[in-house]
Amino acid sequence: MLHDDPSDAEIALEEGASTLHGQVVGKLRGLLLSGELPSGARISEADLCRRFSVSRTPLREALKVLAAEGFIELRPNRGSVVAPIDPVEIAHVFEFKGAIERQIGLLSVVRSRAEDRARLERVHADLGAAETHRNPVAYTGLNQEFHHCLAKAAGNPVLLQTYDNLQKRILRLRFAVNQNLDRLDQSFIEHEGIMVAFRAGARLDLAERLEEHNRLTGEAVLKALRDQDAGRSGV
Amino acid sequence: MLHDDPSDAEIALEEGASTLHGQVVGKLRGLLLSGELPSGARISEADLCRRFSVSRTPLREALKVLAAEGFIELRPNRGSVVAPIDPVEIAHVFEFKGAIERQIGLLSVVRSRAEDRARLERVHADLGAAETHRNPVAYTGLNQEFHHCLAKAAGNPVLLQTYDNLQKRILRLRFAVNQNLDRLDQSFIEHEGIMVAFRAGARLDLAERLEEHNRLTGEAVLKALRDQDAGRSGV
DNA sequence: AAGGCGAGTATTGAATGCAAAATGAGTCCA
DNA sequence: TGGACTCATTTTGCATTCAATACTCGCCTT
Missing domain, CATH: 1.20.120.530 (GntR ligand-binding domain-like)
Structure with missing residues (x-):
């Protein structure tokens, strides 16, 4: 049922704020930049869904975008990880x-x-x-x-x-x-x-x-x- | 019911071929580069779903990725267009x-x-x-x-x-x-x-x-x- | 005791369903 | 005739559901 959680302010930034997946891209990028999700950490879709109060659809769209930007690594069928430091x-x-x-x-x-x-x-x-x-x-x-x-x-x-x-x-x-x-x-x-x-x-x-x-x-x-x-x- | 259409060879290229959305990214990029989808053209999700024989979920993921790469423009609630020539x-x-x-x-x-x-x-x-x-x-x-x-x-x-x-x-x-x-x-x-x-x-x-x-x-x-x-x- | 093997579980990938917004046609009024 | 309004249709965005793959852990064999 995905209750509303306005306390999840995070860093409300920039564009795409009108769509849910756009907001998730911003918030998730914030989490990555703030170090809250450390390099190499496994990303649990379910966890992030709970944290952002969204379903998996917009979350997964955001993951794809951040992967294209190089912040995340997608391993097909095996989940995603925060891009490890190389x-x-x-x-x-x-x-x-x-x-x-x-x-x-x-x-x-x-x-x-x-x-x-x-x-x-x-x-x-x-x-x-x-x-x-x-x-x-x-x-x-x-x-x-x-x-x-x-x-x-x-x-x-x-x-x-x-x-x-x-x-x-x-x-x-x-x-x-x-x-x-x-x-x-x-x-x-x-x-x-x-x-x-x-x-x-x-x-x-x-x-x-x-x-x-x-x-x-x-x-x-x-x-x-x-x-x-x-x-x-x-x- | 999304029949299989192997004739849709296009340019079978590169990575992400294991996931459906990865394939769609490749094929759609091919369509954009080949000029089949001209600049400024409106993108119909339903059309592309039929063309690629996939549901809207992986297609929409692919659109997000291509938008991040600058090939497509997403207009919230108003569909996407092939990035116009500016x-x-x-x-x-x-x-x-x-x-x-x-x-x-x-x-x-x-x-x-x-x-x-x-x-x-x-x-x-x-x-x-x-x-x-x-x-x-x-x-x-x-x-x-x-x-x-x-x-x-x-x-x-x-x-x-x-x-x-x-x-x-x-x-x-x-x-x-x-x-x-x-x-x-x-x-x-x-x-x-x-x-x-x-x-x-x-x-x-x-x-x-x-x-x-x-x-x-x-x-x-x-x-x-x-x-x-x-x-x-x-x- | 160590290393496979297999059933059960969790997690991912994709399809479907549903509500909200946008588009377009037709109508009414000035 | 032109413009604004209404309502039906289409399309988008998101949630949910279903299927397939990967992981976990207990058991068995050696």
Whole structure:
């Protein structure tokens, strides 16, 4: 009978909110990004149906969509699992994202509108505050927002969609790897450089800085993954 | 009662063949790419169910997946349509693809294996034959295969998936715009240059040539779209 | 005691049924 | 004649049901 449960607020976000399966896609993606469903975890359709108070039909539709986006793995007749963390794939994601970051650098300088620039300055300032306060959680969120804004400023929706998807796939990892405060400081230094280049309208410089920033972040993430694995197998 | 219809061979392709909805995704994508379902056409669930001999459940799952891939537009409560051709979006696809082409150029030289190189040479030769025979249909297919091989040679599956998706979205257009023989010749000249750079292992040169090739192709497609639109509204 | 084997259970995949929304035709009124 | 309204039909979205496959656990054999 599927009682109504409005307390299941979660993160009511974005599009598709009019259809049930659209809402489930959003909520489930939230669960995946928040780390509530950890990588590799088996996904029980019945559990999720209860949690979202929907029947299996819209839930399964949502699973197919998230699988197409790379967040879930469907194993025919054997259920679904949250996409496991594969260091090789992560490396590929970062490498590919590098090419996009470069284009974002080249385009954002030319296409950004005043409101984009204002928002970037604002987010960058907040980012600085999060860094001085040594708040990795806030920093991660703002960092995500900063790069999203920059990507948006490039004025190419096709690019933006792919970029956001890749970012989200990476974001999932932040609960798997312990945040590193050194990397946080270094990251902000790079962000300062990025903003300098952006303000100056130095396209190539900005592109290179973004590519490098991406590369270093990727290395840090992969190192954290390795360290953690080593710790696990060592203990 | 959903009779079996093995004559519905279509293009039996790839993964997900074990589940019904996976098969439908493949077949339906084939229909979209082959132009059988033209851009903007309304999609009748009942029709497709009859055509594929499946019930609405797996069909609707397939529609959701193809919508996530950008081939279909879902309008809540109002059915689905084949993604209409939007020149602005096409331009964005080409622009974004340019960044990927560049990376393909940079990586493929370093990572391609002997079999990749052999296959590229073979396809390139066939491409030359299609050009001399003035066969645009064969040329388009081989061109698709060529760029797919090159992208694969870059050795990054994440890149490859996004790249193939973008290529397919563009491929849909070839039935909307009339093939231009001049562009075909020019395209092959560019391909010759691409192969020269590839054989020489000239990373940057190859990257630039691929980017330029993409840019020119995009311009030709957009011009064809404009011309056609002008013709339509003019007549 | 370890490794297969098989019945019972749980879970997935697909078809059917049902309610709500949208579409379209026909009618009425200005 | 044109436009808005009503009601029947179609179509969509979701829940439920049914069938098939995979898993679990106890039993048997060696």
